[in-house]
Structures are given as C-alpha cells and as structure tokens.
Amino acid sequence: MQGVLVISHGSRNSEWVRLVDEAVDAVRRRISVPIVSSFLEIVEGRLIQDGIGELEARGVTEMIVVPLFISSGSTHVEEISWALGAKPDCRVETDLEPFRRRARVRFCAPIDDDPDIVDILYEKMLPLSVTPEQELVLVVGHGSAMEGFHLIWRGVLERIAGRLCEKGGFAAGDGAMLLPDQIPSKMDFWRSRHPERAVLVVPLFVSEGYFTEKVIPERFEGYDVRYNGRSLLPHPLLSRWMERRIAEKLEEQDHDGQESETHL
Numbered sequence: 001m002q003g004v005l006v007i008s009h010g011s012r013n014s015e016w017v018r019l020v021d022e023a024v025d026a027v028r029r030r031i032s033v034p035i036v037s038s039f040l041e042i043v044e045g046r047l048i049q050d051g052i053g054e055l056e057a058r059g060v061t062e063m064i065v066v067p068l069f070i071s072s073g074s075t076h077v078e079e080i081s082w083a084l085g086a087k088p089d090c091r092v093e094t095d096l097e098p099f100r101r102r103a104r105v106r107f108c109a110p111i112d113d114d115p116d117i118v119d120i121l122y123e124k125m126l127p128l129s130v131t132p133e134q135e136l137v138l139v140v141g142h143g144s145a146m147e148g149f150h151l152i153w154r155g156v157l158e159r160i161a162g163r164l165c166e167k168g169g170f171a172a173g174d175g176a177m178l179l180p181d182q183i184p185s186k187m188d189f190w191r192s193r194h195p196e197r198a199v200l201v202v203p204l205f206v207s208e209g210y211f212t213e214k215v216i217p218e219r220f221e222g223y224d225v226r227y228n229g230r231s232l233l234p235h236p237l238l239s240r241w242m243e244r245r246i247a248e249k250l251e252e253q254d255h256d257g258q259e260s261e262t263h264l
Contacts (some may be wrong), residue, residue, distance in 0.1 A: 002064065002250070008037070009039065023238050058166065064108065070156070117242075120235045139174070139204055142179060153177055181219065187223045
C-alpha cells in the first residue's frame with residue numbers, strides 16, 4: 001500500500017504551519033492514497049518519525065516522500081534523504097539519526113525552479129512593478145555557504161530570475177543568498193551600474209515568517225527597493241506542484257509493476 005509523507009521545515013509561527021497544512025489538505029482531497037504532513041523540527045507530535053509511524057500504522061508499505069523545501073542545494077534535503085535511507089551517505093554534518101521505518105521510500109525532488117513556482121512568484125511580485133523595462137529583479141533565497149550546495153542554490157536563483165525577466169519583460173534579473181550574505185555586493189553593483197532602475201525584491205520562501213518579515217527587510221536597510229514580503233504560500237499552484245511530484249512517483253511504480261510482469 002502506498003502513502004505520502006510531506007516534509008517541511010517547521011516553525012514556531014502557527015500561521016506558517018497552518019499555511020503548509022492547508023496546502024497539503026488541498027492535495028489530500030485529490031489524491032486517493034494516505035497523506036501525512038510532517039516537520040523536520042519544532043512542531044512537536046508531528047515530526048518526521050511521527051509521520052512515518054502514522055503512515056505505517058495505516059498499512060503503508062511504500063512512502064512517497066515530498067520534501068517541501070526550496071532547493072536541491074538545501075542541506076536539510078541532504079540529511080533527510082540520508083536519514084530516510086534514500087541515499088547511502090550524507091555529505092553534511094547532521095544530528096539526525098536514521099529513521100525507524102519498514103516502508104520502502106521513494107524520495108521526490110524539492111521545489112527548485114519548477115515552472116509552477118515561477119508562475120507563483122510572478123503573480124505575487126507583479127503589484128510591485130510599474131515599468132518592467134526599467135526594473136531589475138532580485139530573487140532572494142536562504143542559500144548555503146557549503147561547497148557544492150552553494151552552486152546548486154546559485155543556479156536555482158539565477159534560473160528563476162531569468163524566467164521572471166522573460167515572463168515580465170524586466171530589464172535584468174539575478175539571485176542573492178542570505179547565506180552567505182550576497183545582498184550588499186549585488187545591490188552595490190546594480191546601484192553603480194543602473195542607479196536609475198528600481199529593484200524588485202522577490203523572496204523565495206515556502207511561507208511567510210521570520211526570514212520574509214525580519215531578516216530580508218533588515219538586510220535591505222539603506223537600499224531603495226520595492227518589497228512586499230509575499231512567499232509561495234498561500235497559492236493553489238504549490239499544491240499542484242506536490243500533486244505532480246506524487247503522480248510522477250505513482251507512475252514510476254505502475255511502470256515498475258508492468259516491467260516486472262513482462263519479465264515473469
């Protein structure tokens with residue numbers, strides 16, 4: 001029996017958790033297999049091991065795991081996939097222990113630069129725009145200073161910025177990480193080259209909270225930018241992204257079953 005475990009980071013902000021739960025509920029109404037939403041940390045009683053236990057208690061023998069994280073460059077994705085047995089080793093230091101499980105794991109890719117995500121960002125940044133051809137787009141994500149992971153994050157941010165520029169006709173776009181702090185260098189470069197152009201700051205975060213409400217505004221103090229702090233959630237396309245990830249794994253299973261029957 002198949003089931004789905006959605007894993008997100010977790011937050012002390014109850015609104016953050018509520019928005020994630022609403023997005024998962026929307027998927028649950030359209031997918032016939034059991035779906036459980038769990039968190040890496042903070043949300044007691046709903047951690048990853050709790051989610052595994054709930055699915056297995058319902059008879060699930062194969063878990064499709066959906067990491068509701070922004071980038072394949074996330075060290076959290078690395079440690080979670082290892083702890084679930086989806087990969088043989090972990091390239092980062094982690095406090096996680098291998099999770100107790102009996103079910104087989106099928107691990108999905110995180111969000112990255114999925115077209116649905118670009119559409120969400122474009123819709124939410126559009127109120128900031130007045131004359132796109134005179135505006136610069138800066139997509140801001142958490143990032144990572146670790147070798148390898150840093151390059152993946154950079155690629156995700158740059159590709160999203162490029163697609164937003166194509167979609168909206170903006171003058172130029174780029175990405176900036178909070179870790180390491182790239183905002184001063186990016187802003188100083190644009191301010192020296194294009195002082196006449198407005199900078200639209202687009203946060204690439206799952207839900208609004210500490211980073212969108214506090215960290216990003218503080219990092220841009222002293223710079224003239226347009227920013228509304230709107231995250232991916234709430235938006236129905238994020239639920240659709242999860243549905244597609246789940247459907248891909250369900251189709252893989254159907255294909256594997258057909259292949260096995262063919263070779264009998």
